[in-house]
Amino acid sequence: EDQVTQSPEALRLQEGESSSLNCSYTVSGLRGLFWYRQDPGKGPEFLFTLYSAGEEKEKERLKATLTKKESFLHITAPKPEDSATYLCAVQAVGGDGGYNKLIFGAGTRLAVHP
Amino acid sequence: EADIYQTPRYLVIGTGKKITLECSQTMGHDKMYWYQQDPGMELHLIHYSYGVNSTEKGDLSSESTVSRIRTEHFPLTLESARPSHTSQYLCASSERGLNTEAFFGQGTRLTVV
Numbered sequence: 327e328d329q330v331t332q333s334p335e336a337l338r339l340q341e342g343e344s345s346s347l348n349c350s351y352t353v354s355g356l357r358g359l360f361w362y363r364q365d366p367g368k369g370p371e372f373l374f375t376l377y378s379a380g381e382e383k384e385k386e387r388l389k390a391t392l393t394k395k396e397s398f399l400h401i402t403a404p405k406p407e408d409s410a411t412y413l414c415a416v417q418a419v420g421g422d423g424g425y426n427k428l429i430f431g432a433g434t435r436l437a438v439h440p
Numbered sequence: 441e442a443d444i445y446q447t448p449r450y451l452v453i454g455t456g457k458k459i460t461l462e463c464s465q466t467m468g469h470d471k472m473y474w475y476q477q478d479p480g481m482e483l484h485l486i487h488y489s490y491g492v493n494s495t496e497k498g499d500l501s502s503e504s505t506v507s508r509i510r511t512e513h514f515p516l517t518l519e520s521a522r523p524s525h526t527s528q529y530l531c532a533s534s535e536r537g538l539n540t541e542a543f544f545g546q547g548t549r550l551t552v553v
Contacts, residue, residue, distance in 0.1 A: 330482075360541055369446075369530050369544030370483075413483070427499070428473075428542060430483040 332431035349414030357417040446545035463531030472514040
């Protein structure tokens with residue numbers, strides 16, 4: 327069964343304290359892995375797409391990496407405004423062969439304190 | 441910023457009422473989606489569409505229905521709301537193609553009392 331698991335569920339950091347969020351997945355026919363940021367009461371905001379093992383993407387203090395079984399979102403010297411829930415989603419080939427399913431993890435709630 | 445809009449943002453409605461959640465996008469995307477999300481939980485796909493006159497049910501069973509008469513518009517309707525329908529509903533769209541990212545609206549927080 328296709329599955330996406332994110333850890334930890336919640337993470338509390340001091341401002342400037344770097345850390346990593348994990349997204350492990352088991353899917354058949356991975357098409358791509360996506361990272362989103364979601365602020366309370368809002369829709370997810372797209373951050374990165376990764377397609378193949380070894381690929382890396384960077385944006386400001388965030389860096390996403392991908393292996394064959396998991397992805398990491400590294401946060402370097404975080405600031406309070408980085409506080410949000412970070413969602414991982416994988417796109418896999420759908421059962422009908424046409425639709426590529428987007429399967430979300432439950433997310434990691436990040437709180438960065440001054 | 442993605443140009444996808446949902447209305448209303450918040451809705452409190454009584455049991456048995458018919459409601460329609462609106463979703464519009466100005467990006468010309470062929471694919472559109474409706475997700476349901478409970479607090480602290482995963483997003484679950486309830487409906488999707490490849491294009492005009494195309495609608496399919498997602499992985500999570502839902503009593504709602506959708507229509508796609510115009511490319512930019514993908515409304516979701518509940519004929520008779522129940523408290524179990526209380527949730528956040530998120531609309532998204534993406535370009536045609538296999539590996540394209542989805543862009544989300546701000547969501548509609550529905551409460552059925």
